[in-house]
Amino acid sequence: MTATNNIAFSPERMAEVQAIIKRYPEGRQKSAILPILHMAQHDFGGWLSQDVMDHVADLLDIKPIEVYEVATFYTMFHLRPVGKKVLEVCRTGPCMLVGSDNIVQYLEKKLEIKDGDTTPDGMFTIKTVECLGACGYAPMMQVGEKYHEFLTPEKLDRLLDEFRKDA
Numbered sequence: 001m002t003a004t005n006n007i008a009f010s011p012e013r014m015a016e017v018q019a020i021i022k023r024y025p026e027g028r029q030k031s032a033i034l035p036i037l038h039m040a041q042h043d044f045g046g047w048l049s050q051d052v053m054d055h056v057a058d059l060l061d062i063k064p065i066e067v068y069e070v071a072t073f074y075t076m077f078h079l080r081p082v083g084k085k086v087l088e089v090c091r092t093g094p095c096m097l098v099g100s101d102n103i104v105q106y107l108e109k110k111l112e113i114k115d116g117d118t119t120p121d122g123m124f125t126i127k128t129v130e131c132l133g134a135c136g137y138a139p140m141m142q143v144g145e146k147y148h149e150f151l152t153p154e155k156l157d158r159l160l161d162e163f164r165k166d167a
């Protein structure tokens with residue numbers, strides 16, 4: 001098994017990783033990078049440290065910079081530790097036109113953190129992101145695998161309470 005700085009997928013996960021890599025022709029293993037980065041983020045603490053990205057580069061037999069380029073491009077990858085609930089608020093034009101700025105400001109004030117930061121209790125991270133393809137339901141945010149749409153301060157209050165109960 002390949003390991004970088006003590007970072008290594010479990011044997012079961014490695015079998016999944018290898019199966020994904022095998023879907024692509026010889027020399028094109030880089031095409032497996034997105035699903036493997038998702039697995040890495042899931043398995044190694046919810047974010048991608050440099051060591052984790054280097055491990056993915058080893059597995060795919062590519063340069064670390066090729067992994068950094070992808071991980072820094074897509075906002076679904078976190079490059080520093082995040083809270084249990086990452087509030088990914090869309091900030092692109094259509095959401096901005098109907099008040100996404102106000103939504104971010106409301107969250108920042110309520111949680112007493114800035115965009116990109118995590119609450120001291122490790123519960124919430126605010127992260128502004130680009131269009132999530134739900135422009136017709138703006139303003140909106142993604143939390144985990146769920147979309148929350150037509151956001152208002154009242155709706156945010158309810159959601160934050162629910163997230164705290166969930167955790």
Ligand code: FES
Binds near residue numbers: 092136140
């Ligand atoms: S602009 Fe916000 S979901 Fe598309």
